[in-house]
Amino acid sequence: MAAATDDAGDSNEMIRVVSSDGEHFEMPEAAANLSLVLRHMIEDDCADAAGIPLAVVAAKPLAKIVDYCTKHAAKSSGLTIEEAEELKRFDAEFIEVDTDMLYDLLVAADFMGVEGLSKLAVQRTADLIKGKTPEQNRETFGIVNDFTPEEEEEICKENEWAFQITKPPSRLC
């Protein structure tokens, strides 16, 4: 597949990126510009036919990020209410992922400086945590409790108010 860099209009230009595991992806320049890192590379003329290598982003999350940026770049400014709603729906569906992918997206969005996606992934993670007991959260994220029972008890005591729950506060339901 030939890189479509010979087009005239800047906005139509396709940017190639390469995942850590060597897979190639393409997205419009406007989409790539949503990533701070890619934008700087493009500005510094580092975007060539070989593609920009992204050392810490694997193909799986990169495919999603390309998706995200392409969708958001196409609808960046002057949104109508319907378009904004549609974008919101897209985001909601987009972020319905398992915890492994969520982790990949958190790392990749942070690394690539895609602010909107970072926020989306962080919000999603927070939504998974909120209103749950520590035990439930450990289970969701596979966190291993490395405290001794005594240590654990001590921490709970420090923040006694947060652990005694008669019923979950209604705003968390």
Add this chain to the structure above:
Amino acid sequence: MRTSAVAAVDLISELNDDVLLLILRFLPSATDVARTSVLSKRWRHLWSIAPCLRFAVGQSTCDISDDDEDEDEVERKEHGRHVAARRLISGVDASLARRAAGERNDVEVLEISFVYSSPYDRLNKSEFWGWYFDAHRHVADITSSHVAAWLRFAERHVKGSFTLEVPADYDVEGRVLLAELPCSARAETMRLTLGCATLTVPAARTDAFCALTDFHLSHVKLAAAGDDELCHRLGLLLSSSCCPQLRRLSLKHIVGLTALRLEAAVTLEELRLVYLPDLLQLDVDAPGLRLLRVDHCELQGSVARISAPRLEVLACDDLMHPSRLLFDGVVAVRHIKKLVLYSFHHGQDDPTAIWVLKNCTAVDHLELELMIGFIPEYKDIIKEVPNLPTVTNLKMTVCEEMGWHTIGSSLARLIAKCNRIEHLSINIKSEQDTYDYCSYPFCICRQPKGWEDQMISLEHLRMVDICGFRPFDDQIGLVQLLLTGSPALDTMIVELDGDYLLKSQKESKLIDFYIPCYEGIWVPCAWGHDYEDELIATKYKWTRKKQNRGIKINLVWLTAVSFFYGYREGTGGTLVDNRGLGDSSGSVMLMDDTHIVFGGRSNIRSTEAAVDDANDKVIHAHVDACDDANDKVIHAHVDACESSIVTRREEAMVELYKSSMS
């Protein structure tokens, strides 16, 4: 992929502190954040440096409709909430003390709210301090020393936004709550609701609030009410020397604020003064002010000098008497967001509202609250309203004290003064039960004779929206007047009053009224149920008939029986009406853009139908000729008009008899 899938390997803990803290920042409550400290050693220290702490008692559980609940159950719930709130009080104390003693003790956002949040207006404002829908039993547990500690923490450690909400203690006797206004050079937003605490104000010092952009203070008493020194200090603290960046200032529910002198920074854009019952003197210099709200302040005896040359939006129920008011900037106002006008006035002078209307000569957006009273010896105020040729957008809330049937005539007189309006919106609030028709012997009607014969000319009026409509003579008269006097009108929406619908339903009364179509068509656009659980229209929309868009269509005429049992099953068209068709019962079914099926008894010679189709279109059908012997329509015309009113396709119906033959 489902998210409930459990992670086999702990990846999240490998994220760096910045990302994890960002996650904690997005957690809605400090409880959630505190609980992460016990997850594992990796998470242990994050709670002590989390950037945002939000402590809140949470949502109101008060359900207004839930009257029948068992008292023991209510008591049990209340008790549970009280225990939880008390625990939160000690939680806030413990957390802030621990944080203050730590190393990274700055907080970007600190919110402490002991007021239950509610989708409803959580504080009913009918009384000065207001009252809550929920019992706030923990009011008595919050002491001056708690408040002092929280304010002190905020003063020292909050660098972004600080909110403290202590519920008002209107039902706790003999309780004294004291507080001192905190000063912070780093806070950007401060919202203090201080539970009717007696407030002391520190002496002003330069840059006391040098980063502050938003300040809200409510529910306080100034110590030693009427103490000029305190009022003076508060004014100074909020002036440009101490608050050089302030953009929004709001002072609400403050007792003892007798004088306010504000030399605002040029950045100040919005000033709200609400429920300041003791305010006698107001002196405001605000060169950049764009919005001023002065509401519920009982200002008739007060003196004011206001200089706000860039003012755009004004909202007030009342202002000082014009002879005691110097208001530079009133001519710049474009939008009057609230102004209360009583239709009758005691005394010789005009009320301040008239002064405002006369002096705001650039207003294009006017929102009036009209209170209609009727006392023969009082002065008729609507007569004093000047012509308002700059107004293009008129919004009125109207309330009639008794069922005098004067809403129509009063509004017509007011609307006639705004002859260049383009948008008109009327919200009728009828509080009294009243007779529908003036022909009833007991009607206390005060309708002026023949008012509906007047002509009002509203050449630019394009859109009218009326809600709270009751089909009484005067209100119908107003609608007719608007339809005949507005040649450019293209849409009018009339929504029936909910209480009226309910009452008719209870009394098993048929809602039946008639408004001519003039040059358009009425189509129902929202639905409810009547006493027999039949669908009835609750909202009607009038649109002007579009000319020259007639297309010929084919119509099939069927009897009601064959329509329901035969035709409908087999064809898959959209049923658009199954009620009235002229004087007979029958149905209309839309097959596609060019086919309409009429079903019904055959005594209709010629009729018109307005049909909503699935594509949000109104098709106006006119049956020219039909073959009675064979129950068939021979020829019909359809005008296709564009509109977007169909929200529920299955329920879209046609009001045939209403649109037939104006």
